[in-house]
Amino acid sequence: MNPIPRQSGCRVQDHEISRRAFLSHSLAVGSGALLGTSGALHALDEDSLNAQLRSTGRSVILLWLAGGASQLETWDPKPGRPTGGPYAAIPTSVPGVHISELMPQMAKRMHKVSVIRSLNTGDGGHGTAAEMMLRGRKNEAALDYPDMGAIFAKELGRADSKVPGYVSFYSQSEGRGNTRKTSAFLGARFAPMNLDADMMPPNITRLDDISGLDHAERADLRDLLSARFARGRENETLKSHAAAYARVQGLMSSEELFDIEKEPQAIRDRYGPTLFAQQALMARRMVEAGVPFVRVARAWWDSHGQNFETHAEMVPELDHVMATLLDDLEQRGMLEHTLVVAMGEFGRTPRINGSLGRDHFASAWSAAIFGCGVQRGAVYGKTDEDGLTVAEDEVGAGEVFATVLRAMGVDPHHEYHVGVRPIPLVNPGIEAIRPLLA
Template sequence: MAISKNCESTTRRDCLRLGLGALIGGGLIDALRVRGQAAIPSARPMSCILIWMDGGPSHYETFDPKPGAPAEIRGKFKPIDTAVPGIQFSEPMKRLASIADKFSIVRSIRHDQGNHGAGNHYMITGAPPRIPVGCGAFVSFHPSMGAVAAHERGAAGGLPPYFSIPSMLRSGGPNFLGAKYAPFVVPDDPNSSSFRVRDVAPPRDLAEPRVGDRRGLRDRLDHFKRFAEKSAGDPALALDEYYDQGYELMSSNQAQRAFDITLEDPRIRDRYGRNSFGQRCLLARRLVEAGVPFVTLNEGGWDHHVSLFDGFEKRMPAFESSVAALIEDLNQRGMLESTLVLALGEFGRTPKINKDAGRDHWSNAMSVLVAGCGTPGGQVVGATDARGYAASERVLSPENFAATVYAKLGIDPGKMLYTPSGRPTFLVSDPTPIRELMG
């Protein structure tokens, strides 16, 4: 796991929390290092909402049913027709089936990383891990797509450019790009009546005048000789930018409005679903609307080794209805052409149902939903074999997937990055986008 430490094994985060960060309340400065620096063009830039189905959703029970396979492979659910003649999804995907003309499904991405830690890294960064990693590992050998978007694009109105809701992905960090391109995490539940984003407003027990007093104290401290000399490399001085960003976020009307989900029409909120995931989807739309280029919704619970069918019956109706509502809402607002919506996990599931009525890890096949940013609707890219064992037509890689995301966001997937030591690193080793998705 990539954590920036000094030679005494103290993280910069610890310094912020234990040192000057206490002046305005701990976690604020730490979270706000994600603020990007790039200018935003006048036209609406492309943004991405990545719905990460952590654990690896089954391709059989979502977008790649196999009705002709034996019972121990095809499973409990039947295929259903979609809005596009000739395309079928699995039975739990009813709402998405009804709007299948609005997005594409890729059925033929495969890789060789069959555990959660490695699979997560490969799909989120477009780069395979450099060494074997365990299932529970949080690893970072390459910047995540969200961090790259933050680095290349920045954001407007005092908002950070990269969000991860309600938690950060295992490999969602910035690696050598630097900690200020890490995601701003919003752990609180927007479906709660007490929803309040930490650090976007002063703490409840800290009145506005006291915030100003604390900033004034910092300003006075800056006149001390050590600070006034502005020595190059002084770590205390390096914090100034993060404090300024913190105050800017707390004082930004655009930021306050983006997070105030109560401003939405109750009927819109109902359409997304009055549940945690549904309201997170709505919050993601509001953040993109406010100029944020990359939002990740980290939704775990898809590692169905046991009771897969019961799990899908309980969870999928609300989940896929919220995804459909997001796509429809973006389309109705004229935002789908500038917003890329992705739904995927780290891999698919095994062809044969196991003794516990579940499916196990399987990286030879997976399905990915892609909508927006000029993606043609109503198509399926690639195919798996008759029993869903492996991608067999138009076989694609995580590199092709990452290159597609970057190309759609206006970032050159063939770009060369440089580590702090000057070592050159390709953004994506194979910068070939999936041509069928490029419109």
């Protein structure tokens, strides 16, 4: 564990002002994806966690490196070793810490980032490993757990919010299905708005043959009738129904939020022209608008052949996007209430195969994290000299999950209930990685 220069406390009050200002002129959105609910579960209780937390305006951006990026070509290089590959390690802004030469921009910002180099997650299958990393544990045979996004949508999303609680960008088709079972027993209310084909949600534009006035009057009429119908009826489904309509109305009135053309060209240029870069910029816009959780998937890293060419192509993009996002969040004063996590379902084998590829490897790999609630410039854990095993401070999916929850102010041991069964957010015995917490 490297020395930690300073902490990154979340100063929420400052943020509230900028958020309101932003909201006042740019949005009031809702999510068509949030239609529907599951009223049978206690998990839907709106007061399951404290209201104060929801008021903090904290958000998470998950950069989901689907397919499994190589830790050796990113955060844990082993130059000169038989497993090390051809790329050099370069010094970073944290003395004594080196990362791959493919990440020069992040190397300069390493004092603002923390890296976990000791992940041993034990599952080398894309589907099951993705489910596990997104939940911090494996699903049970008879019970699926909600994923990270659904939990934060529930715990950080405001009941009165008109923005989606969970937005997911996943444009590549490979591995997308591994991320689809999301909200589980929390219900569709906390499922993501999936923006796969386009960054603009489909069908949010008012039909041409309905005027703005007509549209508003229809909404008023629907509200009037709903209120009359609900009078004297205490029913969660009715409440959810009304809330969903409100969100859809908000969404329809906020095309601009999803329109990247509204972002100044200079900002778009900073992020760069690739789809991943543009989606990362959209994630920042979403978070700025109050979306609690945004996943930006960058698939597909599964370099069984030509690993070094694939990483020479993709890591510079990751490096640039992460560095730009970090700078952008920091310059807007958002880094202190936004947590960014970069990880996939596993890493890649130290052994280099005959096609100059690396295969699936879950025994000793890395993830990176920066922003709200976590230390800066820390490196947690260590692998052996060839990267074959974890040498120090081994952690699994549960610990990473608990760390993300804790960093955001959510108690990992908080319990939901499915019927009468208490369901803690992490498995018993799992704790956050304390040295990484601010």
